[in-house]
Amino acid sequence: MSSSRRPSRIRRTTVAVVCGAALGGGVAPAQAGAAPSPAPPAGQEARQAARFWTAQRMADAAPLDADRTRPDRPGPGAAAAGRPQGTPFQGTRVVGTFFGSDGPGGTTWHCTGSVIDTTARNIVLTAAHCALSMQGDYVFVPRFVKGASADQQPYGIFHIQRVFTDPRYVPDKGSSTTKGPASDLDTAFARVSANQRGQSLQDAVGGGLTFTRANGYTHKNVTVVGYPAYGHNSAGNAVKCTVPTTQLPGYRQMSMTCGGYYGGVSGSPWITDYQDDAGTGHVIGDLGGYNGGGNDANVDYISYAPAFGADAENLLADAVANQAPSAGLPAYQGLQLPGGAARWQKAALMASADYTGDHLGDLLVVWSDGGVTLYTGDGNGAFGAEKRLLKANSTWTHARNITGGTFTGGRPGLLVRWSDGEATLYPDLSPSGVGREVQMAKPNSVWKNVVQLTAGQFHGAKGATDVLARRSDGSLVLYSGIRAGSFGTGKQLLAANGTWTKAALLSGGAFRGTAGADLLVRSSDGSLDSYAGVSAGGLGTRSRLRGPNGTWTHAQVMTTGDLTSDHTGNDLVVRWSDGETTLYADTGTQSLGTENTLVLPGT
Numbered sequence: 001m002s003s004s005r006r007p008s009r010i011r012r013t014t015v016a017v018v019c020g021a022a023l024g025g026g027v028a029p030a031q032a033g034a035a036p037s038p039a040p041p042a043g044q045e046a047r048q049a050a051r052f053w054t055a056q057r058m059a060d061a062a063p064l065d066a067d068r069t070r071p072d073r074p075g076p077g078a079a080a081a082g083r084p085q086g087t088p089f090q091g092t093r094v095v096g097t098f099f100g101s102d103g104p105g106g107t108t109w110h111c112t113g114s115v116i117d118t119t120a121r122n123i124v125l126t127a128a129h130c131a132l133s134m135q136g137d138y139v140f141v142p143r144f145v146k147g148a149s150a151d152q153q154p155y156g157i158f159h160i161q162r163v164f165t166d167p168r169y170v171p172d173k174g175s176s177t178t179k180g181p182a183s184d185l186d187t188a189f190a191r192v193s194a195n196q197r198g199q200s201l202q203d204a205v206g207g208g209l210t211f212t213r214a215n216g217y218t219h220k221n222v223t224v225v226g227y228p229a230y231g232h233n234s235a236g237n238a239v240k241c242t243v244p245t246t247q248l249p250g251y252r253q254m255s256m257t258c259g260g261y262y263g264g265v266s267g268s269p270w271i272t273d274y275q276d277d278a279g280t281g282h283v284i285g286d287l288g289g290y291n292g293g294g295n296d297a298n299v300d301y302i303s304y305a306p307a308f309g310a311d312a313e314n315l316l317a318d319a320v321a322n323q324a325p326s327a328g329l330p331a332y333q334g335l336q337l338p339g340g341a342a343r344w345q346k347a348a349l350m351a352s353a354d355y356t357g358d359h360l361g362d363l364l365v366v367w368s369d370g371g372v373t374l375y376t377g378d379g380n381g382a383f384g385a386e387k388r389l390l391k392a393n394s395t396w397t398h399a400r401n402i403t404g405g406t407f408t409g410g411r412p413g414l415l416v417r418w419s420d421g422e423a424t425l426y427p428d429l430s431p432s433g434v435g436r437e438v439q440m441a442k443p444n445s446v447w448k449n450v451v452q453l454t455a456g457q458f459h460g461a462k463g464a465t466d467v468l469a470r471r472s473d474g475s476l477v478l479y480s481g482i483r484a485g486s487f488g489t490g491k492q493l494l495a496a497n498g499t500w501t502k503a504a505l506l507s508g509g510a511f512r513g514t515a516g517a518d519l520l521v522r523s524s525d526g527s528l529d530s531y532a533g534v535s536a537g538g539l540g541t542r543s544r545l546r547g548p549n550g551t552w553t554h555a556q557v558m559t560t561g562d563l564t565s566d567h568t569g570n571d572l573v574v575r576w577s578d579g580e581t582t583l584y585a586d587t588g589t590q591s592l593g594t595e596n597t598l599v600l601p602g603t
Contacts, residue, residue: 043198045159049139050150050196053099053157059146061099061109062230083301086228086239086260092277093155093205095238095269096142097227098126100134112226113140114269114283116189117208120320121200124158124190125209126267127288129176131163131188140192142205144227146236155204156195163190164319166311168332177292181334184252186288187312188267189319207279209269211316214284214307215565216585217247217254218594223274224256224303226265226287232300233264242274248304250597252335252382253289259301266293270305284308309380335382335596337363337375340603341579350573352561353404353412355429361561363573364389364404364414364429370396374431381564381571381585381596387431403508404561405455406465407482415440415455415467421448427484438484449473456508456517458534468493468508468519468534474500478536491536508534509560510569511589518589520545520560520572526552530589543589554578560587573598 094115100108111130116123124140138160141153150157169185172178177186195204202208223242230236241258248255254270261268268287275281285305287293295302306312311332318325337344349366356362360379366372369392375383390396401417413427414434422443428435441447450469458466458478466480467487473496481488494500502524511518512532519531519539525548533540546552554577563571564585572584572593581599584592 042194043196045161045193046139046150046157046196049137049157049159052101053139053150055147055149055152057107058099058109058149061107084241084243084258086241086258088233088235088237088239088260089276090145091143091238092225093143093279094207094209094281095225095227096124096140097144097264098130098134098138098140098160099157100138101136109227109230109264110134110138112265112267112269112287113190114225114267114286115142115201115205115208116283116316117202117210117280118316118320120191120322121202121208122158122192122194123208123316123319124160124192124201125211125269125283125286126188126190127286127293128165128169128186128188129171129288129292130267131165131190132169132171133176134160134163134190140190140201142201143238144236151196156197156199158192158195158201158204161191161193162322163188164315164325166315166329166332167325167327168329177288179291181251181336182332183288183290184306184334185311185332186293187286187306187308187315189316191319191322205279209271209281209283211308211313212272212282212284213309213313214254216594217245217252217307219245219254219272219284221272222254222256222284223271224258224261224265224268224287224305225271225274226261226268228260228262229264232260232262239265240274245270247594247596248290249595250334250336250600251290251304252307252309252380253304254285254307256303256305257301258303261287261294261303262300265303310378330385333383333385335598336600337383337581337598338386339599341581341599341601342603343579344575344581344599345577345579347557347575347579347581349399349402350557350559350575351402351404351414352559352563352571352573353406353414354562355404355412356431357411359567361563361569361571363559363561363563364402366396366399366402367392368397370394370399372396372434376431377561377563379563379565379567381583383598389429389431389434401450401453403453403455403467403559405467407455407467408484409465415453417447417450417453418443421445423447423487425484440485440487452503452506454506454508454519456519456534457510458508458517458536466517468506470500470503470506471496472501474498474503476500476539478534480536493536493539505555505558507558507560507572509572509587511560511587513566513568513570513586513588520558520587522552522555522558523548524553526550528552528592532589541589545590545592575599576601579603 113126166185245254270285289304346368372390420443423441476494505522528546557575580601583596587593
């Protein structure tokens with residue numbers, strides 16, 4: 001599924017920075033990395049700026065954000081085909097907008113911001129593409145009232161002192177936004193000085209939103225509050241909408257559908273427990289991300305937001321400490337695995353286990369050229385940099401099946417079945433290499449007839465300690481009590497049969513989300529079935545997730561692991577025939593989980 005947003009929600013303009021005297025002596029905000037200037041007396045900057053920001057100047061401020069237009073756009077306040085529509089209202093104390101002096105024709109009205117509850121008591125959240133455009137004097141106005149001067153605003157105005165953006169957020173050439181993986185980092189924080197009355201931001205508004213990690217992309221109710229540009233908002237009102245969210249496929253971003261989110265709403269907070277003017281709430285994202293927060297069709301009703309995680313949390317910590325973000329961060333690749341679909345067509349085998357010892361699942365790949373690569377998981381469905389364990393070699397081109405599990409009672413290892421029927425265990429595999437090899441079955445053993453194998457908790461012990469093997473005659477054998485050098489006890493669950501000769505792929509996992517093990521089976525006709533409660537007593541309960549279909553005949557490799565925030569081994573990874581690679585997070589016995597694209601098709 002392809003998704004994308006309007007040209008930025010803000011239009012990139014080349015402008016001269018207006019000198020501080022234009023705002024009565026205020027100073028331009030320092031970009032992240034610049035040393036902060038000595039603090040003036042509390043409220044002085046705001047009082048100087050207030051002399052400039054008369055009611056007329058605020059009313060005359062032109063929107064810097066792009067004005068998106070569509071021929072079939074519903075009129076103001078109208079809903080299209082039952083689609084949710086944003087509700088204009090007087091605003092809330094913890095959300096506001098920005099005014100600046102850097103516009104090509106004078107003053108500008110620019111983006112949306114929100115108050116974040118911190119020990120610093122002076123932090124505003126917005127989008128990175130907004131912050132990077134704040135090149136002149138800017139002020140933040142909580143619960144902005146059109147027609148009121150700076151001194152008449154409900155909580156005063158707050159001068160922007162310094163903005164903080166992730167240095168890896170780099171806009172595309174000629175734009176203020178990006179469509180690449182770095183769009184996941186479209187979050188910024190600003191430090192503001194006291195208002196005209198000498199009050200800190202949080203003291204003035206009487207609260208602040210609690211920064212909260214998103215914990216996934218699918219949420220039942222999220223409220224988004226923003227300030228659309230004047231072209232669609234002549235009253236200068238805020239707009240709010242409470243809707244469910246899903247994932248923007250391929251990105252660490254949430255998506256919502258609600259009309260009325262025109263240019264100006266960039267930076268709007270996504271709040272999980274919003275109440276009008278409550279002064280509190282939990283914020284899990286800001287409107288921005290891919291293409292500045294919306295799709296390529298430039299519609300006003302599709303909006304995106306980076307889902308807060310460790311990167312945003314670290315950036316907030318820098319803002320609170322008033323220190324520049326680290327310039328030595330590793331390159332950001334987002335959810336997408338490196339290499340593109342053309343390379344991933346050559347991913348011959350995959351396995352998942354905790355190979356780094358951080359209690360998070362990792363993804364191991366054996367390539368068609370014999371190379372072996374490890375991608376370390378972050379616990380939120382994304383992976384770190386590629387770690388090459390083995391270069392291309394002829395030996396590993398003979399690997400026919402692999403599975404990861406805690407077979408020796410210690411750290412997870414990798415079990416490999418080779419083309420000649422030999423089976424070996426690598427009990428010490430780690431990011432530094434595959435480690436030592438332990439022979440489990442000799443060449444030309446019965447393992448030469450094994451077609452698929454998968455590890456699981458089939459015997460009820462902790463971890464993936466057992467192996468289920470499907471032989472070429474359709475028989476199924478469960479091995480438990482595995483140890484170094486031995487497959488322990490084997491029990492036949494199914495005798496030779498024609499039905500299971502059509503089982504093309506097997507993957508074991510905790511699809512019920514509980515102790516015990518379950519199994520997913522992709523058959524040659526494209527059907528997908530789950531077996532809940534697989535044990536030495538049998539295959540448990542069968543459920544059909546997909547009927548015979550052409551799509552799933554293209555699933556070439558499957559593995560399951562603990563790759564997302566619920567820390568359950570129920571995240572299914574599928575490599576398709578065209579190289580597209582998909583993570584189905586939190587897959588159950590009755591349905592596939594949330595689809596996350598790890599490798600986009602056609603790349």
